[in-house]
Amino acid sequence: MLAAMPPTPTTPPDRGEPRIRDRGDACPGALRLHPADDGRLARLRLPAGKLTGGQVKTLAVAAGRLGDGALSITSRGNAELRGLADGCGAELAELLRDAGLLPSETHERVRNIVASPLAGLDGLGRSDVQLWASELDALLCASGPAAGLSGRFLFALDDGRGDVAGLGADVTLLAESDGRAVLRIGRHTHRVRAADAARAALAAAEAFLTAAAEAGTGAWRVRELPDGQDVAVGARLERAGVVPVPPDPADGTEHSAPDARPGPPPDGPAGPGGGPLPGVVAGPDGWAVSVAAPLGRLTADQLRELLPAPADEVRLTPWRGVVLPGFADRGTAEARLRALGRAGLITRADSPWYGVGACTGRPGCAKSLADVRADAVPGRGGLPVYWSGCERRCGRPRGDYVDVVAVGDGAYRVTAHGVPVPVPSRAELADTIATARTRTTK
Structure with missing residues (x-):
């Protein structure tokens, strides 16, 4: 599990030199299984990380019956099943389809939507972006062009607290007060009505597809577009019936200008930023429980321990955690937190395993130079630490962290x-x- 990283919503992704892609991306999905050394791998896109209780039960069954007995939470709040046997794809697809986890087989790999995990729960956000996520997912699945997005293209819906706005998404929506939202795609920013937020995000993604086709470089992500390549977001918004909101004169930012760099809302962030800390979460309408998955993995038994979900809702987070909403009182929430701790989940921010993450490593990944999960060590510290088996650093966090990379012969850099x-x-x-994690300056 990775500790919360400070967000960087004021800095859009750098483009640098354009990257030439001569093929489509090979990202695994629920239907396109990836061969690995430990068997097949399936990646399930979960918009806003949301699952029903029944879907959690289905994933526990799939992990136990078809996979290696565990589920991995990705840095986008999606889910991975590993150790799948050859030939199990049809059975897995049937399980997922029956559970409502495959609403569109043509779009299943492009439903990459992260949203503020505590939106609507703790009273800090400016809009319940979980509702935006549901609307955007439906619009994505209904859009023919959107099926052409890469499996790496990412949407981030931030309720104003500045958490997922720092995750380097291709399209970001940042909720403001007074029913507005800032839409960001690369260096382009526009203000729109909150009611139009989901349609605006889809329009921006479709504008990217047009720009990518015009560039001819096969770009998978916005930052891969050649410098100077226009993304005609304004025209696409107009075509979608989305009327941009004029910028606040007091803000002084031309939000429709191609080179405008978006800042936080003029009235400041709505929360502390970063992911939810483990513990109980108080809100105006009840309580929630937040826990972290050790090294980002939940066994099938641990998945079952998340049930029953009091609101029939489980939220996986991009910080490889889980949020359970819907507890009526603090006592009930604390009792569930203790039970999850007994099941092996991380329930306190001072746990020595909180903030420690790792890629798959050996024996599951052929590229890895070490069994990083076995080598990873607990330890308290301010900075997260991430162990990688090779220079690719799959699944590494955003923001500042201690980078531990295997270099061969049991050594690490x-x-x-x-x-x-x-x-x-x-x-x-x-x-x-341990010393590096406590450093506060470069």
Whole structure:
């Protein structure tokens, strides 16, 4: 599980040199299974990370019957099943279809939508962006052009607290007060009515597809477009019937200008940013429970421990955690939190495993140089730490973290704040990482 990272909503993704893609992306999905050393891998897109109780039960069954007995939470709040046997694709698809987890087989890999996990629960956000996520998902699945998006293209719907706005999405919606939202795609920003937010996000994605086709570089993501390639968002918004809201003169930002860099709402962020901390969450209409998955994995038994879900809703987070809404009082929420702790989930921010993450590593990944999950060590610290089996660093977090990368022969390279940290010996690796996690300056 990765600790909450400070958001960076004021900095859009850098483009740099355009990348030439001569093929479609090979991202796995629920129907397109990826071959790995530990079997087939399925990735399930879960808009806003939301599951019903019945869907959680289905995933527990799929993990136990068809996979390696566990479910991985991705850095986008999606779910992965690993260790799947050859030939199980049809059975898995039937399970997912019956549970409502495959609403569109043509669009199943493009439903990459992250949303503020505590939206509508703790009273801090400016809009319940979980509702935007449901609307955007339906619009995506109904859009013919949207089926052409890459499986890596990402939407982020931030309720104003500045959490998912920092995750480097291709299209970001940031809720403002007074029923408005800022739409961001690359260096383009527009203000729209909150009621039009989902339609605006789809229009921006379709504008990207047009720009990518015109560029001829096969771009999968907005930052891969060549410098100077126009993304005609304004025209697409007009075609979709979305009327941009004029910028507030007091803000002084031309939000329709191609090079405008979006800042936080003029009245400041609505919350502290970052992901939900483990514990109970108080709200105006009840209580929620927030827990973290050790190293981002939940066993089938741990999935079942999430049930019954009091609101028939479970939210997986991009910080590899789980939020359970709908508890009527603090006592009931705390009792469930204790039960989840007994089941092995992380329930406190001072847990030595909180903030420790790792890729799949050996033996599941052929590219990995180490069994990083076995090598990962607990330890308290301010910075998250992420263990990677190779230079690809699959699943690494956004923001600042201690980067631990296997380099072969049991050795690791450690970097903090972008600066290499000397590792005197393998025996001193744990102490080196612990010290790096407590560094506060570069």
